[in-house]
Amino acid sequence: MQVQRIRQSGAGLLFSCSLVWLMLATVLPTLAASTSSPGLLKLRQTSKTSASSTGSLLLVNTTSGKVRGQQVGSLYTYLGIPFGQSTAGKNRFRAPVPVSYSYKTLDATQFGPSCPQLVNNISRLVSSFTDSSPPELDQQSEDCLSVNVFVRDTTRAKASSLTNGKGGAAVLIWIFGGSFQYGTSASSLYNAEDFVSKQDDLIVVSFNYRTNIFGFPLSPQIRDMDANTGWNRGLQDRDLAIKWVHDNIAQFGGDPNRITLFGESAGGVSVDTWAFANANNPNPIVKGIIVQSGAVQGLDLSLADVSTNWARPLSSWNLVANHLLVKCGLKNDAAQLACMQNVDFSVLLDAVILSGAVFGPSVDNKLYFDDWKGRSSRGQFAKVPMLIGSNKDEGTILSGLFLSDITGMLTQSSLITPLIFTCPAKQEANDRATNGVPTWRYLYHGNWDNMNSGIPQLGAYHFSEVPVVFRTYPAAYLSNPAIPVAIPEQQTQVSDWMQGAWAAFARNPQSGLTAYGWPRYSAFTKSLAHIARNNSATAAFALPDPIDLGCAVGVPLESTLYTLVRKIASAL
Numbered sequence: 134m135q136v137q138r139i140r141q142s143g144a145g146l147l148f149s150c151s152l153v154w155l156m157l158a159t160v161l162p163t164l165a166a167s168t169s170s171p172g173l174l175k176l177r178q179t180s181k182t183s184a185s186s187t188g189s190l191l192l193v194n195t196t197s198g199k200v201r202g203q204q205v206g207s208l209y210t211y212l213g214i215p216f217g218q219s220t221a222g223k224n225r226f227r228a229p230v231p232v233s234y235s236y237k238t239l240d241a242t243q244f245g246p247s248c249p250q251l252v253n254n255i256s257r258l259v260s261s262f263t264d265s266s267p268p269e270l271d272q273q274s275e276d277c278l279s280v281n282v283f284v285r286d287t288t289r290a291k292a293s294s295l296t297n298g299k300g301g302a303a304v305l306i307w308i309f310g311g312s313f314q315y316g317t318s319a320s321s322l323y324n325a326e327d328f329v330s331k332q333d334d335l336i337v338v339s340f341n342y343r344t345n346i347f348g349f350p351l352s353p354q355i356r357d358m359d360a361n362t363g364w365n366r367g368l369q370d371r372d373l374a375i376k377w378v379h380d381n382i383a384q385f386g387g388d389p390n391r392i393t394l395f396g397e398s399a400g401g402v403s404v405d406t407w408a409f410a411n412a413n414n415p416n417p418i419v420k421g422i423i424v425q426s427g428a429v430q431g432l433d434l435s436l437a438d439v440s441t442n443w444a445r446p447l448s449s450w451n452l453v454a455n456h457l458l459v460k461c462g463l464k465n466d467a468a469q470l471a472c473m474q475n476v477d478f479s480v481l482l483d484a485v486i487l488s489g490a491v492f493g494p495s496v497d498n499k500l501y502f503d504d505w506k507g508r509s510s511r512g513q514f515a516k517v518p519m520l521i522g523s524n525k526d527e528g529t530i531l532s533g534l535f536l537s538d539i540t541g542m543l544t545q546s547s548l549i550t551p552l553i554f555t556c557p558a559k560q561e562a563n564d565r566a567t568n569g570v571p572t573w574r575y576l577y578h579g580n581w582d583n584m585n586s587g588i589p590q591l592g593a594y595h596f597s598e599v600p601v602v603f604r605t606y607p608a609a610y611l612s613n614p615a616i617p618v619a620i621p622e623q624q625t626q627v628s629d630w631m632q633g634a635w636a637a638f639a640r641n642p643q644s645g646l647t648a649y650g651w652p653r654y655s656a657f658t659k660s661l662a663h664i665a666r667n668n669s670a671t672a673a674f675a676l677p678d679p680i681d682l683g684c685a686v687g688v689p690l691e692s693t694l695y696t697l698v699r700k701i702a703s704a705l
Contacts, residue, residue, distance in 0.1 A: 188204060190204075190209060190286070190289050190290060191203065191204065191209065192238070193211060193292075193384050193385055194384060195214065195381045195384060196231075196234060196377065196380055196381055197214055197215050197216060197232050197234065197235060197239065197377075197381075198234050198235030198236065198237065198238070198239050199235075199238045199239065200214050200238070200239045200240075200241040201238055201239070201240060201241055201242070202241045202242060202282075203241075203242045204286070205326060206326075206330065207285060207286050207287075207330055208283060208284065208285055208286065208326055208329060208330055209282075209283075209284050209285075209286060209289045209385075210241075210242075210281070210282070210283055210284075210326070211241040211281065211282040211284075211385070212241050212242060212243055212244050212245070212279075212281045212282075213240075213241060213243055213244050213245030213279045213281065214239065214241050214245075214279055214280050214281070214282070215232045215239070215245070215276075215278060215279050216231070216232060216278055216279065216280050216340065216373060216374055216377035217229040217230060217231060217232055217278030217370065217373055217374075218230040218231070218232050218233070218276075218278075219274075219275055219276035220248075220275045220276070220277070220278065220343060220347065220366075221275035221276065221478070222474060222475070223474060224275075225275065225347065225473075225474045225478075226347070226350040226352060226355055226366065226470070226473070226474065227355075227366070228359070228362065228366065228369050229278060229366065229369055229370050229373045231373065231377075232278075244279075244281065244318070244319035245274075245276075245277060245279035245319075245341065246268075246272055246273055246274035246276065246277050247268040247272055247273050247274075247277060247316075247317035247319060247341060248273065248274075248275070248277035248278075248317075248341050248342065248343045248344060248347060248348070249273050249274075249275060249277075249343075249345075249347050249478040249479075249481075249482060250268065250273065250311070250314065250315035250316070250317075250344050250345060250482070251314050251315050251345055251482060251485065251486060252268070252269060252270075252315070252482070268315075268317055268319070270479055272319075273478075275347070275478055277341050277343070278340075278341060278342070278343075278370060278373070278374070279318075279340065279341055280318075280338055280339070280340040280374055280377060280378065281318055281325075281338065281339045281340070282336065282337075282338050282382075282385055283325040283326060283328070283329045283336065283337045283338070284302070284329065284336045284385050284386055284387070285302075285329055285330065285332075285333070285335075287333070288301070288302045288333075288334070288335075288336060288385075288386040288387070289385060289386045290386070291386050292383065292384060292385060292386035295383055295386065295388075297383055297389070298382060298383025298387060298388045298389045298390070299388065299390070300388065301382070301383055301386050301387045301388035301389075301391075302334045302335055302336045302386055302387050302388060302391075303334055303335050303336070303387075303388065303391040303393070303636070303639040303640040304335075304336045304337075304338060304378060304382055304387045304388065304389075304391060304392045304393065304639065305335065305336070305337045305338070305393050305394075305395055305423075305635065305636075305639045306337075306338045306339070306340070306374070306375065306378055306392060306393070306394050306395070306419075307323060307325070307337060307338065307339040307395055307396060307400070308339075308340075308342075308371065308394065308395070308396030308400035308401075308403045308404055309323060309339070309396070309397075309399075309400050310396065310397050310398030310399040310400040310401070310427070310596070311344060311398075311399055311400075312398070312399050312493075313344050313345070313348065313349060313367060313399045313402075313492075313493045313494060314344050314345045314492075314493075315344055315345070316344060316399070316400075317341060318339035318340055318341050321605060322599060322600050322603060322605045323339055323599075323603060323605070324603065324605055325337035325339065325603060327603065327604040327605070328602070328603055328604065328632055331604075331629070331632060332632060332633070332636040334636075334640055335636050335639060335640070336382065336385060336386065336387045338378050338382070340370075340371075340374040341370075342367045342368075342370035342371055342374070342403075343366050343367045343370055344367055345482075345485060345492045346449075346450075346453060346481060346482075346485055346490070346492045347366070347478070347481075348365075348366045348367030348370065348492075349365055349366065349367055349492045349493050349494055349495065350364070350366065350450065350492065351443050351448065351449050351450045351492055351495055352364075352443065352450050352470065352473075353443040353444040353448075353450065353465045354465065354466070354467065354469070354470040355470070356443060356497075359497075360497075362499060363497035363498075363499030363500045363501075364495075364497050365494050365495065365497055365499075365500050365501050367403075367494070368403060368406065368407075368410075368494065368500040368501065369500065371403055371407065372407075372500075375392070375394070375407075375418055375419065376418065378392060379392060379418045389418075390420065391420060391639070391640070392418060392419050392420060393419065393420060393421040393422065393423065393638065393639040393642060394407060394419050394421075394422050394423065395422070395423035395424075395425065395635065396423075396424070396425065396427060397425040397426055397427060397596060397598075397599050398425075398426055398427050398432075398595065398596065399427065399432070400425075400427060401424040401425050401426055401427015401428070401432075402427045402428075402429045402432050402494075403427075404422050404423065404424050404427065405422070405424050405427060405428060405429040405561070406429050406494070406500060406501055406502075407419065407422065407515075408422055408514045408515045408517065408519070409429070409502060409505070409508055409509075409513065409514050409515075410499065410500045410501075411514075411515040412508070412513040412514050412515060414515060417515050417517065419515070419517060420517055420518075420642050421517050421518045421519070421520070421638060421639065421642030422517060422518075422519050422520070423519075423520040423521075423635060423638065424519065424520070424521040424522075424558075424561075425522060425523075425598065425599070425602075426522070426523045426524060426527060426554055426595055426596070426598075428521065428523075428554070428557035428558045428560075428561050429505050429557075430505045430506055430509065430557035430560060430561060431552070431553040431554055431556070431557030431558075432553065432557075433505055443465075444465045446463055449490035449491055449492055450490075451463050451465070452484075452488040452489070452490040453473075453481060453484045453485055453488055453490050454469055454472075454473055456484040456487065456488050458480050458483055458484045458487070459472075459473070459476055459480060459481065459484045460472075461473050461476065506560070509560065509561055509564040510564055512564070512567075512568040514565075514570075516568070516569075516570050517570070517642065518570060518571040518572065518573075518638070518642035518643055519561070519562070519565050519570060519571075519572050519573070520572075520573045520574075520575070520634075520635075520638050520646070521558050521561055521562050521565075521572070521573075521574055521575075522558060522574055522575030522576060522577060522662075522664075523550075523554040523555050523558045523576060523577070524554070524576070524577045524578075524593040524594065524595060524596075524597060524598055525550075525576055525577065525578045525592055525593040526546055526550060526580075526591065526592030526593045526594050527546070527549065527550040527553065527554040527555075527593075527594065527595040528545060528546030528547070528548070528549030528550040528553070528554075528594075528595070529543065529546040529590065529591045529592055529594045529595075530591055530594035530595055530596075531545075531546070531549055531594075531595055532544075532545030532546050532549060539590050543590065551683050551684060554595075555576075555680060555681070555684070556681070556683070556684035558574065559574075559677065559680075559681045559684055560684075562574040562654050563656055565654075566653070566654050566655055566656070571642065571643055571644070571653055572653060572654040573638070573646050573651055573653060573654050573660075573662070574654045574660070574661050574662070574677070575661070575662040575663075575664050575672070576661060576662070576663050576664070576680060577593050577597070577598040577601075577664045577665060578592075578593050578663060578664060578665045578666040578667070578668075579593055579597065579598065579601060579624070579627060579664070579665035579668060580592050580593055580597075580668060581606070581620075581621070581624050581668065582610075582618045582619075583606050583607055583608065583609060583610060583611055583618040583620060583624075584597050584600065584601075584606060584611055585597075586610040586611055586612040586613065586616075587610060587616070593665075598631070598664075601624070601627055601628050601631060601665075602628070602631050602632065602635060604625075604628040604632065606620070606624070608620050621668070622670070623665075623668050623669065623670045624668075626670035626671065627664065627665045627670060627671070630664070630670070630671045630672060631664065633649065634646060634649055634651060637649040651672070651674075652674060654677075656677055656678075656681075657676075658676070659674045659675050659676055660674060660677075661674065661675055661676065661677040661680070662674055663675060
């Protein structure tokens, strides 16, 4: 069987059973994470910068074993460090298991493989905007749970003098987007070398987590077995990665008591849901969160099977299990689960595409809940400082994938942007501030030639701030490096400002941004940061009212839309 040929011939079938335009308002925002997660650093490829492989600081002892990284200029990078065991075989669809200590020194000079993920013509289409491709099968493996650490030489040199990391550098943990269907920490757009090299007292960590059916299996057997602990494996992978960072970052020169999460789109949702899941934790590992275009109130239904009857024949799980490629049947018993654990992962991915099955986070009331708005308004979240924001034109690239005319694209964007992004960010910021949590909010406006690739009507589209934060944008069209574009000084200055702000928050989530000149958020003061408005070099602060006026109007529409979507999905 030619798996790759089948994968390509299934173009578009992933969405054939979607709720068409009713679901697009929910599905499309997370789809942009596939736009946001391209640009792979090819597996086992290291930086083009001259790197050294010798020196005592290259070797770090971790709970995974001793790892040997590389020096890249003024940085040390440690890539592909395993934090979880292979998720293949009996570990497939199960909670992640911490990796055992290896007594053999581990090579940490190359990114680890990406977790199994959907690679079809749709993912290729959206990633083509950034002149890249999702990881192909030879870059995927179920032995994929790994972390990457980026640290300055001065920070790394201090590690041996720290006591349990006290006095070490602040830590930012990045969670990539990808609609919970695909994504990888090996994306070149998430390369943190520039970010870390320009900031003192900062370490950036990224990691892989399971997505689609492997991260969110929606299996009735798994649900019944793990009712007390939850079954959203991709979110459990996140928690194990956070724990690994907490347990090991002191060895790299970091402070385990200064950890901040940041993520965009589905990654932002993962950050946001972490806070709700830790509502009753008086001293959480994470001390601050940055949610970029990922307020869970707006992305609640991101590619999830909203019906709880997973044993029904047409459930996503059974559509795959009973597919002709898989042949595991419809009995929903232990034998069916064992069969699903033994099928080659590439065959499962083909079956997902060809069946139109959709997998994503689901309500387990452990890590993912069913009443985000109520929990937010009641203050049922970890009381850690929050930086939250969205982009001015989130919906343009999302609508543009399906609409060829500019007018139609802008019309759809005017609906998607407030409903899914602006208003949920506003609501969560207001709820945090009302509950006394230090909160900051932004709206990103940047519309640069290299980012819009010759389509200025795209504006500040979904994900467009990410390469600015990491400073990984090219001096060319992002969609075509053969077309050179001059990078204006203002764009680099905006990168400076955003990197400085994100780092200031990580160093001191309680007041770092205040010292940076960014006032705490209030709906009644000039505290909303307009970043790169009119492509200006920094930020201007204003009342949030002008961009939030439409939110009250959108509430009935949003409620009606979600109610209708749930009713239709439950009937399938």
